[in-house]
Amino acid sequence: GMARIDTGRSVRCGMPEVVLAEGKEPGAFARIMLAQVKASGRCIATRVSPEHIEALQPLLPPEVRLEHREAARAIVLSTGEGPDPRGGTVAILTAGTSDIPVAEEAKLIAEEMGCEVRTAYDVGVAGIHRLFSALRDLIPADVFIVAAGREGTLPAIVAGLVDRPVIGVPVSTGYGYMGAGEAALASMLQACSVLAVVNIDAGFTAGAFAAQIAHGGRRV
Amino acid sequence: GMARIDTGRSVRCGMPEVVLAEGKEPGAFARIMLAQVKASGRCIATRVSPEHIEALQPLLPPEVRLEHREAARAIVLSTGEGPDPRGGTVAILTAGTSDIPVAEEAKLIAEEMGCEVRTAYDVGVAGIHRLFSALRDLIPADVFIVAAGREGTLPAIVAGLVDRPVIGVPVSTGYGYMGAGEAALASMLQACSVLAVVNIDAGFTAGAFAAQIAHGGRRV
Amino acid sequence: GMARIDTGRSVRCGMPEVVLAEGKEPGAFARIMLAQVKASGRCIATRVSPEHIEALQPLLPPEVRLEHREAARAIVLSTGEGPDPRGGTVAILTAGTSDIPVAEEAKLIAEEMGCEVRTAYDVGVAGIHRLFSALRDLIPADVFIVAAGREGTLPAIVAGLVDRPVIGVPVSTGYGYMGAGEAALASMLQACSVLAVVNIDAGFTAGAFAAQIAHGGRRV
Amino acid sequence: GMARIDTGRSVRCGMPEVVLAEGKEPGAFARIMLAQVKASGRCIATRVSPEHIEALQPLLPPEVRLEHREAARAIVLSTGEGPDPRGGTVAILTAGTSDIPVAEEAKLIAEEMGCEVRTAYDVGVAGIHRLFSALRDLIPADVFIVAAGREGTLPAIVAGLVDRPVIGVPVSTGYGYMGAGEAALASMLQACSVLAVVNIDAGFTAGAFAAQIAHGGRRV
Amino acid sequence: GMARIDTGRSVRCGMPEVVLAEGKEPGAFARIMLAQVKASGRCIATRVSPEHIEALQPLLPPEVRLEHREAARAIVLSTGEGPDPRGGTVAILTAGTSDIPVAEEAKLIAEEMGCEVRTAYDVGVAGIHRLFSALRDLIPADVFIVAAGREGTLPAIVAGLVDRPVIGVPVSTGYGYMGAGEAALASMLQACSVLAVVNIDAGFTAGAFAAQIAHGGRRV
Amino acid sequence: GMARIDTGRSVRCGMPEVVLAEGKEPGAFARIMLAQVKASGRCIATRVSPEHIEALQPLLPPEVRLEHREAARAIVLSTGEGPDPRGGTVAILTAGTSDIPVAEEAKLIAEEMGCEVRTAYDVGVAGIHRLFSALRDLIPADVFIVAAGREGTLPAIVAGLVDRPVIGVPVSTGYGYMGAGEAALASMLQACSVLAVVNIDAGFTAGAFAAQIAHGGRRV
Amino acid sequence: GMARIDTGRSVRCGMPEVVLAEGKEPGAFARIMLAQVKASGRCIATRVSPEHIEALQPLLPPEVRLEHREAARAIVLSTGEGPDPRGGTVAILTAGTSDIPVAEEAKLIAEEMGCEVRTAYDVGVAGIHRLFSALRDLIPADVFIVAAGREGTLPAIVAGLVDRPVIGVPVSTGYGYMGAGEAALASMLQACSVLAVVNIDAGFTAGAFAAQIAHGGRRV
Amino acid sequence: GMARIDTGRSVRCGMPEVVLAEGKEPGAFARIMLAQVKASGRCIATRVSPEHIEALQPLLPPEVRLEHREAARAIVLSTGEGPDPRGGTVAILTAGTSDIPVAEEAKLIAEEMGCEVRTAYDVGVAGIHRLFSALRDLIPADVFIVAAGREGTLPAIVAGLVDRPVIGVPVSTGYGYMGAGEAALASMLQACSVLAVVNIDAGFTAGAFAAQIAHGGRRV
Ligand SMILES: Nc1ncnc2c1ncn2[C@@H]1O[C@H](COP(=O)(O)O)[C@@H](O)[C@H]1O
Ligand SMILES: Nc1ncnc2c1ncn2[C@@H]1O[C@H](COP(=O)(O)O)[C@@H](O)[C@H]1O
Ligand SMILES: Nc1ncnc2c1ncn2[C@@H]1O[C@H](COP(=O)(O)O)[C@@H](O)[C@H]1O
Ligand SMILES: Nc1ncnc2c1ncn2[C@@H]1O[C@H](COP(=O)(O)O)[C@@H](O)[C@H]1O
Ligand SMILES: [Mg+2]
Ligand SMILES: [Mg+2]
Ligand SMILES: [Mg+2]
Ligand SMILES: [Mg+2]
Ligand SMILES: [Mg+2]
Ligand SMILES: [Mg+2]
Ligand SMILES: [Mg+2]
Ligand SMILES: [Mg+2]
Known part of the structure; x- marks a missing residue:
């Protein structure tokens, strides 16, 4: 107690x-x-x-x-029903496959807050064409979450291509110098693109923050 | 050239x-x-x-x-007119007076992107009643920017009181251990409240990111 | 030997x-x-x-x-009796449930040094009203110990509300950037409130230091 | 305004x-x-x-x-009189001469809060006998502030000799590795003696915290 | 002497x-x-x-x-003639205009070592089409030097597009968290692309290292 | 999928x-x-x-x-044949025996990219004569990879002796202060010799980068 | 092989x-x-x-x-006899019991290099009188090794009391902020006393270095 | 006063x-x-x-x-005579010309403590033959001080060549990553050779420590 x-x-x-x-x-x-x-x-x-x-x-x-x-x-x-659909769409991308657990945590929270979620995972390693085709399906989203480890570049690239807010989530994959997500965090904070950032591996915070954006005027 | x-x-x-x-x-x-x-x-x-x-x-x-x-x-x-009003309201708060230049940079960018901006500066040192009265005037905003140096607590407190997205901006005031904004950055990233963060002193990024949120569905 | x-x-x-x-x-x-x-x-x-x-x-x-x-x-x-009651009351608060072991270490030491100890655990996540009601019971204390992980804000808030000395104990809960208590340590050292700090997880030091304060003039 | x-x-x-x-x-x-x-x-x-x-x-x-x-x-x-004497005695020691400005800041605040302040500066470099004779004059104090730069050892030594609370203040003198007060901060936090610490150069916080202790039961 | x-x-x-x-x-x-x-x-x-x-x-x-x-x-x-042309072509790109002094230092050294140097400066901020047209002119180079500050992404992007060696040079532009070139250094070391790195601002080392590559079999 | x-x-x-x-x-x-x-x-x-x-x-x-x-x-x-021999020779040296796994990773990649690889392991601890005799066999190489942990000196020494490019690979052996490869990384980045560096333990990157150099003009 | x-x-x-x-x-x-x-x-x-x-x-x-x-x-x-006695006496002290393994490593090496070794372990926690009596037995030594974790103060104190060289060995005991020996390393490097330092836990280096000193003119 | x-x-x-x-x-x-x-x-x-x-x-x-x-x-x-010659010879080497002020500080202290001092400056950049000829003149010394900035390699090389104690002094020359002496400090602490280290730029400590060694049995 x-x-x-x-x-x-x-x-x-x-x-x-x-x-x-x-x-x-x-x-x-x-x-x-x-x-x-x-x-x-x-x-x-x-x-x-x-x-x-x-x-x-x-x-x-x-x-x-x-x-x-x-x-x-x-x-x-x-004990009861699932969350009420409150509206708004959240797009979630990951750079690699190791970033998926963090992305899924974000997805769960955003859905619990009543948003529709669309995902495109592991788009970062391939050539830029893969990213383009992935973005095409996500483009109507109100907000983008982009999770990336190692050098953490993907969020800045996405932010240069869309006109909706992009949230970067540094992921603790990688090894060596600043390999536990710190390099990704640093590069997202220094990005020339417009980007906001959450803590390393903080899927929860990214999902909840994105849902607040996606809700827009739709207050309960 | x-x-x-x-x-x-x-x-x-x-x-x-x-x-x-x-x-x-x-x-x-x-x-x-x-x-x-x-x-x-x-x-x-x-x-x-x-x-x-x-x-x-x-x-x-x-x-x-x-x-x-x-x-x-x-x-x-x-050479010509000012920015088109594109809609949306951004609220900007600062904890102290030293945070004002960063807040003003954010304000300029948000206004250039066509948003209305309301501000409440130096609300952090006083008792919590000052914050409450400041928030009352800002409550219709679509998004909040909160700039704070030293321990950088104010953004998390605001995020616990409003249901719109809150962006924390660590400011490089303070002295001693992690006094150039690093303590504020760290505490905002670790906050239990839902908060997204930009680089230390990054008024530009905060203002532009907030404007993207405030625009909501209003694409040009 | x-x-x-x-x-x-x-x-x-x-x-x-x-x-x-x-x-x-x-x-x-x-x-x-x-x-x-x-x-x-x-x-x-x-x-x-x-x-x-x-x-x-x-x-x-x-x-x-x-x-x-x-x-x-x-x-x-x-081999013999417990510690002599030497007088003085120490209040101990924690922000979350993960901070309790550190708080209990502090409590043990303060009791061994003959102080009465009153506790209020897990008051940090809830709204500010929970903190107020918790403080009401603790207010006659001679000194406050406040343990908190992640962003470590609670000690500074308590220090803004009471006129007795407040000792902050950073706790190594949290993950990601400076998540092993360093963010909490940094934010307590940078706090605008008046606060003294001990090492991360240092329940022993906090308890003994608080007991020295609580003893006041009552030298053995 | x-x-x-x-x-x-x-x-x-x-x-x-x-x-x-x-x-x-x-x-x-x-x-x-x-x-x-x-x-x-x-x-x-x-x-x-x-x-x-x-x-x-x-x-x-x-x-x-x-x-x-x-x-x-x-x-x-x-505009008016000085501070009311509220009682309590604060002792302030420094290890070297470079630590004196920080000590004087602490002294001013403690006096403003109505305490009597006694000082012993530059006791750290000399042999231990200098410290002993300095302590003799300060021993009736309710609380000790000890400011030290470089390796910051003096507070721990004092804490091993007196039974009243000792507050360590790391000072940003020194050069080279962690020379801007960080080595002193680290060694005070790791001290085996019972010690609480404030931010590097934080004379203000040390003075105010010490005064809160020195006031003891004497509430205004 | x-x-x-x-x-x-x-x-x-x-x-x-x-x-x-x-x-x-x-x-x-x-x-x-x-x-x-x-x-x-x-x-x-x-x-x-x-x-x-x-x-x-x-x-x-x-x-x-x-x-x-x-x-x-x-x-x-x-006192005499310029350096002998020893052969090999070095391409140098910069992300922004602030990176140009470092790039010019690299250029001078590579030319002194007898290489031809081609440059494309400030290609990083613009859309990816600017980079493509810049690369077209540089494609016959034996080796690429890419200088970038802030998040330091450009070298990794270039390395994903060419099949010759790419040397990243982190530049100490930027502000805030790891803003003096450290974020760029970290992101280059963590890059998924194949990339080698020199010290922050080390135009000299990059130029000399590139010239060694460009010389290929052409020993003097 | x-x-x-x-x-x-x-x-x-x-x-x-x-x-x-x-x-x-x-x-x-x-x-x-x-x-x-x-x-x-x-x-x-x-x-x-x-x-x-x-x-x-x-x-x-x-x-x-x-x-x-x-x-x-x-x-x-x-499913089929091994890699096509594409030409070029890569020399790989290690300072100690603990660096061998990283060196072997580099060797595998360079061979997969069609290069011949020659190795000399554990040359760093012995007197300088061992290094000289090891280098004699490697001297026709187009490029050198040198892996070293602890203080990471060997790459700089090799770079002072050969006129082909030298790639330093810091290895996470060692203990104590910056013992997980950081001291080696730092000393390679600060080396007076001309040297490029990859991430700590990054055998893959070193091998692939070296192969790109060794290929020289031999494009597929 | x-x-x-x-x-x-x-x-x-x-x-x-x-x-x-x-x-x-x-x-x-x-x-x-x-x-x-x-x-x-x-x-x-x-x-x-x-x-x-x-x-x-x-x-x-x-x-x-x-x-x-x-x-x-x-x-x-x-396969044969033990080391030749080459002369010279090394004194080894530790602050606590956790430092003993590092001290024993130093002892082994110094003995292997032909020195006599005298030890006094766990003298740091007790009052200064324990240190004095311990030093009395060690005073004829040619050189002192002092191992200490946490705040690492003991080497500086010994160096203030003897006129022979003192080598500090930081030990990775302790927890919390810089608790893995870094605080001890920093405080030894910043010590006002004259002190040389080796890596954290580096008993081997301390023992060998001390033996070189103890040998004095006695070359083999 | x-x-x-x-x-x-x-x-x-x-x-x-x-x-x-x-x-x-x-x-x-x-x-x-x-x-x-x-x-x-x-x-x-x-x-x-x-x-x-x-x-x-x-x-x-x-x-x-x-x-x-x-x-x-x-x-x-x-007011009077210079220091008494107490005996013992100290050799001081520097890697570059920028390290000379630190070396001269060490020289002054060692001379004040009655030692003979021999120096060889700027031996680090040139080929190893320069170091050999420099060492030949210094070989009768009782102890070696070696000052070096940037990657700080020279002390370890000297320690591999002589059988007397070698003291490394990291110097705050260099730029970029850990360029203010930290890379040199780290590489000296991690050195495979037997080496003791003092603080960055600490000529005083190196000189006094070396003199204590050089005095050998010659107590005053
Ligand atoms: N994965 C997560 N990352 C960050 N914050 C979380 C996570 N999961 C829960 N939280 C928040 O952390 C706060 C502290 O939680 P607790 O310690 O459970 O009281 C809760 O209010 C949650 O909203
Ligand atoms: N030297 C100091 N060190 C730490 N805190 C201080 C110092 N001087 C003033 N403060 C506190 O810092 C808070 C922020 O001050 P301000 O920015 O003036 O509103 C004030 O409430 C003061 O109590
Ligand atoms: N901008 C630079 N960056 C890195 N190294 C340099 C630079 N300029 C010169 N050097 C090298 O630094 C070494 C040390 O130089 P010095 O201190 O002049 O003896 C020289 O051998 C140069 O090759
Ligand atoms: N350049 C130096 N580096 C390190 N320590 C020094 C230096 N110069 C003097 N010291 C020592 O620093 C101690 C503190 O000095 P002070 O602050 O003058 O009392 C003195 O006892 C000196 O022995
Ligand atoms: Mg993949
Ligand atoms: Mg104010
Ligand atoms: Mg809870
Ligand atoms: Mg003095
Ligand atoms: Mg530009
Ligand atoms: Mg070996
Ligand atoms: Mg003990
Ligand atoms: Mg030179």
Whole structure:
């Protein structure tokens, strides 16, 4: 009973309850999740390990449904319906295949916030023609999330090609000098293109920020 | 004649021509500005020193108007009208008085991109009541820019209070450990609130990114 | 027999004997603990692993009591009574649930130094109203310890609300850029509020420093 | 008129109004100082340059007195009496002569908060006997501030000798590797002694924090 | 007479004598230059300030010719002919106009080593079509040098388009986080394209390394 | 089917398809390798773990041959012949034995690009005579790769002795201060000799870059 | 047979053959050790893991003796007598018990180089009187090695008390900010006392350097 | 009168009084120097600016002699004879000409401590034959100081050639990545050769440490 439950944020800022599992003792994690889902009917956890899920599963009452989104390393607990469609489209691109888990975390959050999400993964290594054809399908989006590791160039390139906001997500792939996402972070912050950035691997923040943009005037 | 003029970006990405004066030799700077304004009728320069303006002024033909925006450390060259109002409202807050030049740079760019801008400066040191009254006037904005130096807390606090996107701008005020904006950058990237971030002192990027959000569906 | 026992500090600086288990070979650790408890009747170890406890237990003579404070990752060996109540009240707050082990380490030390300790954990994520109600119960404290990871904002906020000394403890939760407590450390050092800081995760130092304050004039 | 005046903090947290001059444009600085002294009768500025004083002096009305504390690089504006003696004694030591300006800044703030201050400067280079004789005069103090540059050892040594709280202030003297105060900061944070730390060169924070401790139960 | 003259390297490694002026006391610099030109008939200095040239000029005997290459911040002293054409073509591109001095330093060295040099400056900001047309003229080159500041993306893009070796030169333009060339260095080292890198601003090294490649089998 | 296959690079830049196994989920890795080898008849993977190979082996159709190059921590999948000899000789040296895996990765790539490779490993610790005798056998090479950890001196020494291009590869051996290759990277970037550098442990980049040099005029 | 054996250094610089086991594949390690001991009759390995010893043991011919110095994490292979006493006394102190393995590595090397070694471990935590009594026994030494982690103060204190050379060895104990030996390294480099420093945990270098000093005029 | 004079160290540790001028206010500096020379008859100041000398000169009584050692950026005040010859020879080498001021500071201190000093400057750029001939003259020295900037390789090379202790001094010449001496420091700490290191530019420490070695058994 040490964690305090706050169900005000989803009303105040239009955002779902999201618990960062990593760094939490599995037992404490399970108790927090249960309390949240009871209080608000829906609760998401990100960066979840098998130990977290194991601690949670035996405690779940029958009315709580657990969905495991493996690609996003996330789970969703719910007692009722899914999120209301609130409108707005978010496009998510990744430079490589290693960036996909971070992209999927962003996708989950944006969908939970009622947005439509379109994705194009692993477009960064190929020649520029692959990017062009990928962008063609995404162009009606209200906002773009672009995840990239190593030198993190893709977000700046996309930002030079579209006139909607582009959010760069540095990913901790790579090795050697500044290889855990720092080179990507630095190059996105220094980009000549117009670009805003979130923390390394911060799929959650990118998804929620993009959804706020995509909502546009559509307040609940 | 070494610099190449690109007048395509304002069409492609809906953004004005903006030249970063700092780091450019004054003579080269003046030639680039002139070429840009001739090609597209309007050109902005940021982080401008007196030497840059001195080099530019004698070369200006009568039809080019020079506006010096001192508070933003910027100049605007133009041959014709101001920017078309394209719609959307941007709110800009600063934590202290030292953050104002960066905020003014953001304001100039957002206005050049056709947005209405409302500001509330120096709200960070005072008690939280000052922030509340400042926010009340800004609440209809489509997007918030919050500039802060030292520990850079204000953007996260604002993001916890509004349901529109908040862009944090770390400012290089402060002294000692990570005092040149790095502490502010780090704390904004680690914020629990949903926040996107631009480079230290990057008023230009914040303003342009905010305008892209504020435009919403209103494409030109 | 290589480690030398110093039982002078508890007299000289009013502080208990505390051994940092981490980084010590379990056998050496056990020998040091035994020697300390024999010499002074009481000895604490922090950052203890199961291997350390396993190496210690078989060696304990019957007159030595071992208390395992799991939440604080600490143990207390003693042959006699608990610490004398020396007076003074320490308040301890945490921003999230992941900060609790560090807070509990601080609590243990402050209690060992004869202070009363009151806690309010996980007050940082919720809206500001939760903090206000938490502070109400803690307000008579002589000194506040505030532990926070990620952006580490909570200590500065508390320092803006109370007129007693506030000690910030950066905690190594978080991920990505400066995520192992460095962002929190930097933002606490740059805080506009008046705040003193200890090392990342340094519950021991925070607790002992707070107890020195709480003792006030009450010298032994 | 852009800066907003906050006269609430001195009541809320028992602290005087202090303006950080460095990084403020002299004209803006002068306007802020005047507004503060008019609103609350007393106002301090730290890290003041000659340009700041020049901009301020011609604007001062006859009823405002300006005191220049050169050794502290500070000024005090006042219309009335000095600070009320609120009780408590603060001891301030420095390792070398280069640390004195930072120590003097701390002294000024502690005195402004109504404390008695005793100092012993340049005790660090000499043999340990100099430190002992210096400490003898300071021993009745409620709290110790110890400022040191280069390797920053002195605070930890003092903390091993007294049973009152010791605050370390890293100073940006030294050259070469981590010579701008970072080595001192790091060694204070890693100290085995019980020690709390403030930002590099942060005399203001050290002085105000020490005064909060020295006040003890004496609330206004 | 303290500096020792080494005229062996030009024979051993096929490289001219080059003195780094920066960091040398002007008088010492002048004596070293004179000794070198007397010993080998030709000597270059890079990163030269007006003070260096002033100290040198009065000492020059009539048979020594001084050429000031302002754009490269370099001077060439010679008693005889220019360098022998040794063959090979080096292409040099820059992303912006601020990168030109570094590019010109590289050009000077490559020419001194007997290569033909072709340049295309300021191709990075414009749309990709500008880069394509620039590359068309450079395509017969044996090796490419690409200088870029801020996020330093251009070298990787060029490396994805040509099948000859590409050398990235990070340039210390930019501001804010890692703005003095570090972001560019990091992104070039992490590039997915095949790229080798030299020190920040190291036009000399890039030029000499490129010339070694361009020489191919043509040993002297 | 999420990864997109690009078989254009081998034509465009004369380089084989190389997949970085590290950081890829084994199943995804296996699917990508299979798709690549089907599309282009040949595919290399570097930084391969046993888990990657285990996931791949059961999926291999009979016509695909898997070669495990243990010393290079790499595998080669192929359906047909080996690489065409395209000409050019690459010399590879290492300072110690711990640098050999990185050197072997470079060797594999250069051979795959049709070069002859000669090696001399562990020449750095011994006296300079060992280096001389090693260089004698390598001297006809078109280009030198020199891999070195700890202080990373060997590349600069080799560059002072030969007149062909030298590529330094910092290796992440060593411990303590900047021991994971950073000291080697820094000293190679600061070398007085003419040297280009690749990322820490980047055998692939060094090998491919060297092969581009060794090809000289011999375009396919 | 890839590693090359160098038996010249022991003659040239008066130093034994020492192999750094860490980072070497166990099989390669065993082959190198065998070759060394065969060539010179004696060979030491430091930072040895159980896997290294396991790989070595079955290969040892009967005439080679293996001595496992556990406290130093080292082994000594030899076919003949121990090292000749060459004279000179080295004193080794540690601040805590965690520093002992590094101290023991230094001791082993100094003894192998023919010096007498005297030690005093764990003198840093206790009051200064413990240090004084420890120094009394060590005072005739020709040189002092002082190993310390965390804030690394002890070497500077010793250097202020003796008139022989003092070598500081930073040790990677500690946690939090710069806790892996960097704080200790920084504070030793910035020390006001006269002190030379070696790499973090570099017992080998400290021992060999001290032995060179202790030898004094006694060349072999 | 704020600085306290300590004339005990010269007796205790065999070292002269040395004041670090840099960072001291000129007036305070002059007072400290005068007090020192009066108390002990001899006093040195390092890193002296013209302002420091100007403040000092008018205050000097006739019996005090001021010697300005420009090459060492130092001054010596004395009332009597020079230092007693205490024996021992120190060799000092530099890699380039920019390292000479640091070398001269070391030379001054070693001479003040009664040693004979031999120097060989600027031996690092030339081929290895220059180093060999330089070493021949220095070989009888008891200890070697080697100062080097940029990649800082020379100390390790010297240490591989002589059997006496070698002290590396990193120098803050160079530019770009870690160009202010950090690359040199890192490479010296990581050197495979046996080497001890002092702070960047710390000629004082190197000279005093070398003199302690050179004194050998010769205690005063
Ligand atoms: N993957 C994630 N990255 C960043 N923030 C997260 C992530 N998952 C959850 N959060 C946020 O982190 C905050 C702190 O969470 P907690 O420690 O669970 O109270 C929550 O309010 C979440 O909104
Ligand atoms: N020397 C100083 N160091 C740290 N903080 C200071 C200093 N001087 C003033 N401050 C604080 O910095 C805050 C920001 O000040 P300002 O930018 O003047 O609104 C003020 O509330 C002061 O209390
Ligand atoms: N701009 C430059 N960048 C890097 N190295 C240079 C530069 N200019 C000269 N050098 C080299 O730096 C070495 C050291 O020079 P010096 O200190 O003049 O003896 C010389 O051998 C030059 O080849
Ligand atoms: N150039 C220098 N580098 C390092 N330490 C120095 C230097 N010059 C003087 N010192 C030492 O620094 C200590 C601090 O000096 P001070 O601040 O003058 O009391 C003195 O005891 C000197 O021995
Ligand atoms: Mg891919
Ligand atoms: Mg303010
Ligand atoms: Mg919580
Ligand atoms: Mg002094
Ligand atoms: Mg341009
Ligand atoms: Mg070897
Ligand atoms: Mg101990
Ligand atoms: Mg030279």
